[in-house]
Amino acid sequence: VMVWLRRCTHYLFIVVVAVSSTLLTINAGDYIFYTDWAWTSFTVFSISQTLMLAVGATYYLTFTGVPGTATYYGLIMTVYTWVAKGAWFALGYPYDFIVTPIWLPSAMLLDLAYWATKRNKHSLILFGGVLVGMSLPLFNMVNLIAVADPLETAFKYPRPTLPPYMTPIEPQVGKFHNSPVALGAGAGAVLSVTFTALGCKLNTWTYRWMAA
Numbered sequence: 001v002m003v004w005l006r007r008c009t010h011y012l013f014i015v016v017v018a019v020s021s022t023l024l025t026i027n028a029g030d031y032i033f034y035t036d037w038a039w040t041s042f043t044v045f046s047i048s049q050t051l052m053l054a055v056g057a058t059y060y061l062t063f064t065g066v067p068g069t070a071t072y073y074g075l076i077m078t079v080y081t082w083v084a085k086g087a088w089f090a091l092g093y094p095y096d097f098i099v100t101p102i103w104l105p106s107a108m109l110l111d112l113a114y115w116a117t118k119r120n121k122h123s124l125i126l127f128g129g130v131l132v133g134m135s136l137p138l139f140n141m142v143n144l145i146a147v148a149d150p151l152e153t154a155f156k157y158p159r160p161t162l163p164p165y166m167t168p169i170e171p172q173v174g175k176f177h178n179s180p181v182a183l184g185a186g187a188g189a190v191l192s193v194t195f196t197a198l199g200c201k202l203n204t205w206t207y208r209w210m211a212a
Helices: 002-025 035-064 069-090 104-116 121-146 150-156 180-211
Strands: none
Touching: 002 035, 002 069, 002 180, 035 069, 035 104, 035 121, 035 180, 069 104, 104 121, 121 180
């Protein structure tokens, strides 16, 4: 009975965290619409995605103990998000606007850190956390590159859920010197270590709860 209950709990956690990841990141491209706050939004969204990827993938990875599991988890997040983004496409948004979920490379780095350190949990937290935190904002920039003209798209396809004061306005120029990638990577490198540790702790708590 305990084995069955533990497995059910395990899969329940995976579904809950993966769905939560999707809900949190479903509008990961919304920074395109907040034109005056684009880079701030980009950084915040990058960190929120890092949180959900690091916690969920680390939990799943340490639960199974099999390198490659984090990448599999990233694939789950990706598929869930593609389905949701497909709904945008069905509503008439252009295909090049459907923001690409880009967690897989970061998840692969998490697996690599776990495998290269011979499944050392502390190395996974430190090295894997830093790698995920630094890499995800870099890959997230693909989203801005993939959208043909963010400002034109924001005007042409306004989000109906946006309140009037969030309506896109002419952005200020020259904001690239405040690099959102560098800011996101810097914050991510520190925060993601904590996120990864939380994923490991979540696994420990699950086991303890099941053993009680």
